[in-house]
Amino acid sequence: MGNATMKPETAANPARIEYDPATSTLRCLGTWTLYGISQLEQTLPLSQSHPPVHAVDASGITQMDTGGAWLLQRLLADLEQQTRPIPCKGLGQEQQKLLRLVQGGSTSQQLTTAPPPGILERIGRLSWAHVEEALSFLAFIGETLLYFLRSMAHPSRIRWRPFLSNLQTAGINALPIVGLLIFLVGVVLAYQGGIQLRAYGANIFIVELVTLTMVRELAPLMAAIIIAGRTGSAFTAQIGTMQVTEEIDALRTLGIPPMEQLVLPKIFALVLALPLLTVFADMVGIFGGMVMSQALLEVEFREFAQRIPEVVPLSSFLIGVGKAPVFAVIIATVGCYQGFRVGGGAESVGRHTTTSVVQAIFLVIIADATFSILFSWLGI
Known part of the structure; x- marks a missing residue:
């Protein structure tokens, strides 16, 4: 979304990131809400040539919703992939809850991707599937036989x-x-x-x-x-x-x-x-x-x-x-x-x-x- 769709307070204080070379810190500033992160989102992920980052200071964030928390989590994940885990400081209590909520959803999605089963597990599952199908087929034969005997006893059926x-x-x-x-x-x-x-x-x-x-x-x-x-x-x-x-x-x-x-x-x-x-x-x-x-x-x-x-x-x-x-x-x-x-x-x-x-x-x-x-x- 462009600035034309921003709320007044968002346009006055948009979400932005500034780099402090003295402390190698990224400072997150402005309103990190759904209406204010559209321009900032286009700059992520960070390029491989950015200066070294040792910490992220989020104390300058004035407002943050789940959209902003998601973008902050994306920024931290991008930094961790390129260097090492980066501490994030300066968040308020409510903002920390939002960030943990977003991180929890991301973790749960990662946990649902189970590793492929081994050869013994595949053989076991295939064998059990065949056993279940054989038992189901025998049950079907039994049910068919019962209806056959009923039809022989009552040909009108x-x-x-x-x-x-x-x-x-x-x-x-x-x-x-x-x-x-x-x-x-x-x-x-x-x-x-x-x-x-x-x-x-x-x-x-x-x-x-x-x-x-x-x-x-x-x-x-x-x-x-x-x-x-x-x-x-x-x-x-x-x-x-x-x-x-x-x-x-x-x-x-x-x-x-x-x-x-x-x-x-x-x-x-x-x-x-x-x-x-x-x-x-x-x-x-x-x-x-x-x-x-x-x-x-x-x-x-x-x-x-x-x-x-x-x-x-x-x-x-x-x-x-x-x-x-x-x-x-x-x-x-x-x-x-x-x-x-x-x-x-x-x-x-x-x-x-x-x-x-x-x-x-x-x-x-x-x-x-x-x-x-x-x-x-x-x-x-």
Whole structure:
């Protein structure tokens, strides 16, 4: 502020600093108030070439408010950074209280800046965060199971319209992307295996390689991974957006349990859709292998198709399809759980959607590995 906005007493006695070379003292004079320090504030911090200062004499300050106290504290801090702590003398009792008040606020701000945590502390915090999330996920699974049992005891509580809507989005609408990717997987599998079989003259064994691998492992696993990235993320985004817009709270206010309206229909729909998608993936993947087998190994479609019942037992087909409901429960549960954990805004929706996809794929692969070990022990 310029002098035009100063009060009369401030304009007559403005805040200023004078240097006494005899005693190496800075003398603070005038009215150190909000209206009088505007010109003086522009001269701070002091330059590196100022004369040596051994003390600050504030006895010449006629008036001082918190603005002036803040500027005086700034002056003392500037001097301390360039030399050493400088004593300040001559302040009245009230002025000393103002200065201590300003110094206390500055100190509290410095104390709030904690040093970065060490490596052990970071590991501990990360581990505890994972433990808390695991316990929260188990609690969510338990709550979902209770609502599932209630729905089985009272089928009239099942929300059929959301179920059919989710069945269309998770099943029918996913057919093109699942079909395209699994077809390409079948082509790649037949190509990579066919090169090796052709070197040994065992072209016909491409049927075993493609069909058994596709039916037992690749089709259910790839379909589950695709659905986790496509449908599981959509579940999280939908519920997360409803959390942000407080639609979940509105459902509870209306007496509609979010579990019955949002979670169970999604789980039921995906449990029905994923096995059907797995069967579809089996057929499309085998067809891709047939195309590449005819082009690379000269194994005709008819010969390939006639050999399938001979080399693929029904148990392998049922094992592949039987994994799908388990994968579906994992994907839908993780997607809904991460959706309910959203809080804040759009950034949280994106973060939990990414977490949902990663966790769902990770748990699906763990479940598939567990099935493989279990079937190996059982000799299936």
